[in-house]
Amino acid sequence: MLWRWRGSSGKVKLTKALGQIGYGIDNKILLVAWKELTEALRDRRTILNVILLPMILMPISMALPLMLMAPGGAVQPITVMVVKDLPSISLIEERILPKAKINATVIYSDINATKWILENKADLVVLIPEGFYSNLSSSGSATAFIYYDPFSMKSEMAMTQLQLVFGELSKEEIEKRLKEVNLSPEFARPIQIVGKEVSKVEATPAAIIGAMILPMMVGILAVTGAGTFALDMIAGERERKTIEALLTAPITKLKLLVGKYVTMLVLSILSGASMLISFLLASFLMVNYAIAPSFPSTLPSGEIMNVSFSLMPSGLNPLLFLLSLAFAIVLAGLTGDALIVVGSSFAKSFKEAQQYTGVVTAGFIIPLISVVYLPPRLFWPFRMLPITSIALLVRDVMVNPGDKAAIMTSSAASILYLVLFLLLSAKLFGREAVVFD
Amino acid sequence: MEAIKARGLTKIFGDLVAVDHIDLDIPSGVVFGLLGPNGAGKTTTFRMIYGVLRPTEGRVWVYGHDVSKEPVKAKNLIGVLPEDTGIYPRLTAEENLIYFGKLHGMPETELKRKIEEYLSILELEEKRDFIAEKLSKGQRKKVAFIRAILHDPPILLLDEPTSSVDVVSARDIRNMIKDYAKKGNTVVLASHNMLEVEQLCDIVSIMHRGKIIHTGSIDEIKRLEGVKELEDVFVRLVRAEVF
Numbered sequence: 001m002l003w004r005w006r007g008s009s010g011k012v013k014l015t016k017a018l019g020q021i022g023y024g025i026d027n028k029i030l031l032v033a034w035k036e037l038t039e040a041l042r043d044r045r046t047i048l049n050v051i052l053l054p055m056i057l058m059p060i061s062m063a064l065p066l067m068l069m070a071p072g073g074a075v076q077p078i079t080v081m082v083v084k085d086l087p088s089i090s091l092i093e094e095r096i097l098p099k100a101k102i103n104a105t106v107i108y109s110d111i112n113a114t115k116w117i118l119e120n121k122a123d124l125v126v127l128i129p130e131g132f133y134s135n136l137s138s139s140g141s142a143t144a145f146i147y148y149d150p151f152s153m154k155s156e157m158a159m160t161q162l163q164l165v166f167g168e169l170s171k172e173e174i175e176k177r178l179k180e181v182n183l184s185p186e187f188a189r190p191i192q193i194v195g196k197e198v199s200k201v202e203a204t205p206a207a208i209i210g211a212m213i214l215p216m217m218v219g220i221l222a223v224t225g226a227g228t229f230a231l232d233m234i235a236g237e238r239e240r241k242t243i244e245a246l247l248t249a250p251i252t253k254l255k256l257l258v259g260k261y262v263t264m265l266v267l268s269i270l271s272g273a274s275m276l277i278s279f280l281l282a283s284f285l286m287v288n289y290a291i292a293p294s295f296p297s298t299l300p301s302g303e304i305m306n307v308s309f310s311l312m313p314s315g316l317n318p319l320l321f322l323l324s325l326a327f328a329i330v331l332a333g334l335t336g337d338a339l340i341v342v343g344s345s346f347a348k349s350f351k352e353a354q355q356y357t358g359v360v361t362a363g364f365i366i367p368l369i370s371v372v373y374l375p376p377r378l379f380w381p382f383r384m385l386p387i388t389s390i391a392l393l394v395r396d397v398m399v400n401p402g403d404k405a406a407i408m409t410s411s412a413a414s415i416l417y418l419v420l421f422l423l424l425s426a427k428l429f430g431r432e433a434v435v436f437d
Numbered sequence: 438m439e440a441i442k443a444r445g446l447t448k449i450f451g452d453l454v455a456v457d458h459i460d461l462d463i464p465s466g467v468v469f470g471l472l473g474p475n476g477a478g479k480t481t482t483f484r485m486i487y488g489v490l491r492p493t494e495g496r497v498w499v500y501g502h503d504v505s506k507e508p509v510k511a512k513n514l515i516g517v518l519p520e521d522t523g524i525y526p527r528l529t530a531e532e533n534l535i536y537f538g539k540l541h542g543m544p545e546t547e548l549k550r551k552i553e554e555y556l557s558i559l560e561l562e563e564k565r566d567f568i569a570e571k572l573s574k575g576q577r578k579k580v581a582f583i584r585a586i587l588h589d590p591p592i593l594l595l596d597e598p599t600s601s602v603d604v605v606s607a608r609d610i611r612n613m614i615k616d617y618a619k620k621g622n623t624v625v626l627a628s629h630n631m632l633e634v635e636q637l638c639d640i641v642s643i644m645h646r647g648k649i650i651h652t653g654s655i656d657e658i659k660r661l662e663g664v665k666e667l668e669d670v671f672v673r674l675v676r677a678e679v680f
Contacts, residue, residue: 010571012529019528022535023545035536039527042568245523245581247489249540250512436490 015042028251032259033266040229040267049228050267054275058282066290069154073289077123077158079104082111087133100165102158113147117155124148124158139177199399209283211399212372217275218328219368219391222336223361226267230337233260234344234429235353243430253430261337261422268333276325316401324397331414332390336361338421339386345428364388379406386421389413438501440465440592440623441486445495448481455481457647458495463640465500465591468614468624470634472671473644479627480520482644483596486625487517499592513541516585520596522577526570530561530580533569534587541588548587555583559609575606582610586617593617593624599633611637631668643670 012019018038025031040046068075081104083092089106097104104126113125127145136142146162149155175185237243246256343357364387371382371392382388383406393410396403443461447454456478463469471479484490486497488508497504499511524533531552538548556562559579564572569580578598585593598614599607614637618624628634634641635655642652651658655667662670 010568012566012568016529016566019532019535022532022539023548025539026542028540031536031539035525035528035532038532039525042527240526241521242523242525244484244489244519244521245517245537245584248487248512248515248517248519249537250509250542251540252509432490436484 012042029255029259029262032251032256033262036229036233036260036263037266040232040263043229043232045228045232046267049224050226050271051274054224054271055278055281058275058278059285063282063285063290065153067285069157070290075154076103077154078121079158079162080111080113080116080122080125081106081128082113082125083108083128084110085128085130085132085134088128091133091136092128095169096162096165099168100161102161113145117147117149123152123155124162126162136173207398209286210279211395214279214325214398215391215393215395216368216372217279218272218325218332218394219387220365221268221272221275221329222332222339222387222390223365225271225333226264226337227340227357227361229267230260230264230340231344231350231353231357233263234341235347235350238347239349244436247430254426257341257426257429260341261334264337265330265334268337269329272326272329272333276329316398321397325394328390328394328397328414331393331418332387335387335390335414335418335421338418338425339364341425342421342428345425345431376400380409383410384413386413386417389417438465439463439498440467440500441625442498443482443486443495446482446485446492446497447494448478448485448490449493454647456485456492459644459647459649461497461642461649463623463625465623466618466621467639468618468626468637470638470641471625471627471644472629472631472634472641472667474671476646477644478647479644480596483517483519483594483625483627487515487594488512513588514591516588516590516593518578518581518585518593518595518598520600522581524569524572524577524581524584527568529566529568530556530572530576531565533580534584537584538587543588551587551589552583555587558613559583573603575602578602579606579610582613586613591622593622595624596627597629598626599628599630607633629671631666631671635667641667 015038018041022031022034022038025034067073069077079102081092081097083089083106086108092106097106111125113122113127116122116125125147127147129143129145132142132144134140144166146159148159174188178185178187237246247253339360340353340357343360344353347353347356364385367382367385367388368391371379371388374382379392383392389410393407393414396406396410400406439462441461441463443459446456446459446461448456459478459482461482471482473479481490485492486499486504488504488511491505499514502511502514504511525536528536534552534555535548538551543551552565553562556565559582561576561579561583564576569577572580578601582595582598585595593614595614599610602610611633614624614626618637624637626634626638638655640652640654641658642649643658644650651661651670653661658670659665659667662673664670664673
């Protein structure tokens with residue numbers, strides 16, 4: 001039983017005004033769009049699938065777990081420092097714990113670290129054995145043991161943070177020892193590796209996340225956007241046997257279809273906007289409340305950690321970026337809807353249409369997902385595949401804005417497929433054999 | 438000019454000849470009944486007249502407009518009540534009427550007036566804001582009937598207008614059909630209800646296995662078949678189908 005915005009008796013209250021708008025619409029295409037939109041907005045699947053689900057899914061599935069586990073979050077790793085070496089206390093309390101940004105319980109008695117982790121009493125245990133400080137101060141080698149669970153994200157996060165801090169401490173100690181024997185720090189760094197970022201735009205953490213996720217999301221929008229409604233508008237109309245009465249009205253099938261596409265487009269844009277808001281929110285939360293607090297403010301090299309929160313790669317025109325994204329969302333929405341109309345044209349029921357379109361769309365989604373794992377030099381043939389071309393268009397605009405040939409190829413292929421699927425859907429819509437057999 | 442004229446109208450679905458070269462001449466201003474047992478070809482004939490099925494052979498004209506060549510003009514002259522009401526379940530009764538009224542190009546003021554008038558006649562005023570799926574079968578049929586006559590078409594095609602409808606609603610619909618015909622409009626009715634047919638129709642055609650086997654007034658058909666009741670003609674056909 002579907003939930004709709006109405007009283008228990010079935011009397012329409014909240015959406016009554018929407019229905020009354022119909023009196024003033026004289027254009028038949030807009031009239032069809034009005035009717036479809038009114039019906040869609042009274043269906044709980046609209047709100048759930050098109051707006052709410054995309055908006056809450058990403059922040060909840062991606063950002064929330066990381067935020068909760070980040071320093072200051074609600075479910076930080078339970079870290080236990082077992083200090084068996086009393087002279088190390090000040091070193092731990094002053095130089096390790098403040099930089100590690102983790103709340104660790106320091107205990108001075110011996111515990112069974114393995115048992116504590118396996119029994120979930122702690123996510124990570126650091127053992128500072130006796131002689132740690134004396135070894136360190138006598139130019140020897142001090143060893144600390146970290147017990148962690150590689151299958152636990154909380155444990156892994158705490159481990160990463162502690163490795164960074166101990167690494168920094170180790171580096172400081174090397175420099176101090178070298179200074180004592182009048183050697184420069186370079187003495188202990190015979191080979192230095194300096195990473196040089198090579199990209200046409202500045203790769204900020206948020207932009208890297210964006211370039212990885214956003215293209216695929218726009219591609220997937222082709223199926224998830226207004227897909228349910230596209231199915232309902234075509235196969236549902238047949239299943240509820242409303243198509244016959246509709247076809248008796250003086251309106252051409254083409255106008256009917258265009259009217260339905262107008263609604264599908266509105267719903268796809270709503271879905272795309274919801275997805276974008278969701279993505280921005282998830283990125284903002286992840287960068288600000290999970291990534292940034294998890295790293296020490298200074299890197300072992302002494303470099304100040306600079307976390308940029310900008311989703312959009314710098315050097316890109318924001319307006320051009322947003323317009324390209326909107327263009328890709330419209331392309332993806334309409335292409336997916338046209339494919340669904342084509343698939344639904346062979347089905348007599350909603351369920352049958354779901355099965356047909358599921359097979360068709362799966363064929364387009366597989367290259368979309370696999371392209372992420374390919375090196376960019378192999379993107380060319382994928383730029384000419386339906387739907388994947390739209391995802392690569394978004395990626396090219398984000399990380400490769402100077403490559404006009406790539407952008408033009410992806411755009412041209414995407415538009416070509418859209419036109420092809422729209423024409424095919426117009427040819428197949430309202431087929432007599434399916435409607436009246 | 439005939440309201441509806443058909444020549445050699447044929448529809449074949451695969452191996453099945455649903456309608457087999459029928460000719461129709463339905464004069465303007467009459468109530469015409471198309472009778473026949475299930476599978477006789479009535480609904481298929483209707484669908485070809487109102488232009489949702491393309492004939493395999495033959496042609497249909499609605500006030501001189503070829504339905505295949507000028508479908509929009511022909512559809513403007515027709516009001517249809519299909520066997521399945523085709524009411525949108527998530528729209529209210531009023532919204533269903535707005536949609537079809539506007540599709541027929543009705544201006545806002547006239548549409549509002551007509552909706553008020555017909556909802557009042559069929560006692561549906563209180564149900565206008567109700568989602569159609571919450572209406573009873575009879576109420577949905579009434580809404581579909583209003584939808585068919587809303588734009589004041591000169592021809593009304595009604596496929597089983599009172600089937601699955603309670604007695605009171607059926608009587609209301611029959612009264613509306615009578616009133617509509619009195620205004621000089623043409624009504625074409627497909628029905629299994631012989632009493633209804635006798636009560637409403639001026640001329641009837643009897644279809645059997647895709648062909649028209651009799652056309653005339655009810656009295657003429659009774660005389661030809663040598664029976665007292667129209668129902669007897671019908672029963673004879675059905676029995677012939679079974680045995």
